[in-house]
Amino acid sequence: MNDELQGEVTRGARALVVYPQMRTKGGQDAEARLEEAKGLAMAIGLVVAEAFAIPIREPRAGTLFGAGQVDNIAIACEQSEAELVVVDGSLSAIQQRNLEERLKRKVIDRTGLILEIFGERAATAEGRLQVELAHLDYQAGRLVRSWTHLERQRGGFGFLGGPGETQIEADRRMIRDRMARIRRELEQVRRTRGLHRDRREKAPWPVVALVGYTNAGKSTLFNRLTGAAVMAEDLLFATLDPTMRAVRLPGLEKAILSDTVGFISDLPTQLVAAFRATLEEVTAADLILHVRDIANPESEAQKRQVLDVLEELGVMGRTDGDEGGDPPIPIVEVWNKWDLLPPSRAAQLEEAMAARPEEIIVPVSALTGAGCDRLLEIVSARLTRDARLHTFVLPASDGQRIAFLHARGEVVSEQPAEEGAQGPQVRLQVRLSDRELGRFSAL
Template structure:
């Protein structure tokens, strides 16, 4: 989006406004804001909660608090300030003037993440639409400031009120075109089930609340079993990797944007669109930070979104198998770990892991292999010896038990292979 430079040193400030109702306590919100900032690749120089007794319309914070933020920026050499709250355009402009640094609020921060993670056409359009809506309201700032600080879509030009009006009109026109494109995509989009059937390899999607350790687990899993095919990676999204699982030669592990509380209303559609790929998964892994006191509330939010996406029906039944991963097990004290271990032991749909130490990862891989091969059966195919395409497909997608000549010097081969119903359907659909 052009707002934030990866590797920038950031100061994260969480305003705790008196009288405002929050889903989480101040410390949990600060931790969440840190997770969001880390998700866009900035370095957190310092972070703190700042109590706000009375909201100042021009700055949000009091003058003394703004001075304290500026001093903290100088001491920590921070070039970016992340405010975990919604800033009005005036507040954002005035804070940037007072702090002489780039300031990004919660909405802008989430837009940055969505912009990186949107993998589908609808997701990218929804994110751009939300960004333009956000940007449009920020054209009230002085033009010298706008030229220095903003931009990103290439049409913001020289100074003057006339130029601002022209840019507002261009933004409105672009938003109108985006809405038409989105409507067309919705009309022509096929069923998710059909897309799942066409996928060449099974897909495992990681979902979870922000800061649950999804990305760390993603890196742990792909680092342990990355397929040595550089060509494959060139065609995959940065948040998708090929992994090997027991009984499954190749599967795609997909990381998704983290779920969050208090999502700004105008971003809800963009958020759901970035998660559209989840509905095309063969297995969903719900990663939970089991050491977090708010873990149960976070789980409820994740399930609520999965219900909205149609993955879970009104009866609570899931159309796609869901495996719960109780992550950060190493951060539990012994008493809590003992209490929770009994639940893990009694439930095949829960695996305890620590993405940092690697504890439980082998069990997780085994469980995923079991889930993906649960309905697999041995089948024997007679294939023409010269039909390299079918022979290669069976070796690439199934677990080949035997591959022999049907008869000595014969023109056909007998291939015994373990395939699940999805793979069998794909094989039979080969032209």
């Protein structure tokens, strides 16, 4: 490896972004993909000097691009004074190394770039463990970096520097050992999260999960609905760790709102696996709010990406006709950033909503608050839609079960009943869903 490739590249470094547009891949808009790649680069503080797509007819095993295309990239780097090349696609270790040698600059691919962002943003101990596992998994098969520096904790920009190619076998052994330790720690985290989830199911409140493509405005909506102060910036992957807060709902004492990591196309497989525990919060939700940036021209494509991931997580319910599967979790589509739409586009979308009466769609502006009250009403109605009236006679001292009925159902009446064997009793008439009735029975 050339000496000039050994130094760290820091925030403010100039980057050239290249999108290899495969001709066999139909339906992907190069301009939209480039905008997203530029957003990813800027999310870790890189300055995008230039960005362009290069059509690829047949990927080259050694460099991905053809020889003439590599020369054009090199010329663009010189002209734009770029210190780093970001390839918005997947590179093998050999391709990455060969491109670095040809271009005399550091090269990172889409997976490396997203991992860098996750490395910077993960805030909780669990998130950091998950990110580190993903980093190690990504690097395990690559010979272009050494990991003898694993004894020191590193933040972001791990792929933009590196100590060289020495002691590769020792590094691989260190990676395997470290990955095994992290998996054991994460297994403990999963068990702990499972216990927390079990407690939430017995306790008080339904869980509503916010999901959506990255930068769709989930955190801004979360802050608007809960009054919290979660990081909400115009950046890709502004939120990486799930945040949970209580939100008051009409007809319900409250619910728990969960803000989750944003989805993105071509999410590295290492991250899908590593963040499984985080995404399990979605699988335990009573209701999902799918937040869409409706002002984005790629909103429909982003929707498909999100639904594909939700289907992989199993939250869409069984579709193969087999018995015993969980029913699908209800989904409400939240069309965010409505305030950014021109009147003509808003009128078109209103017609589209009217043509899809079977779907629950709520236009909102998380920034201004428009539509948020109606959203809360719809969330409440959806959580209680199959509720039926039940009568319970409980000991007045049974605070846990009485509190559960108040929190999870709509208490229509509550009055003293005849004294029982355990002392004073109370009779409650409560509108309760079948799911909550089952939870109540298990208390």
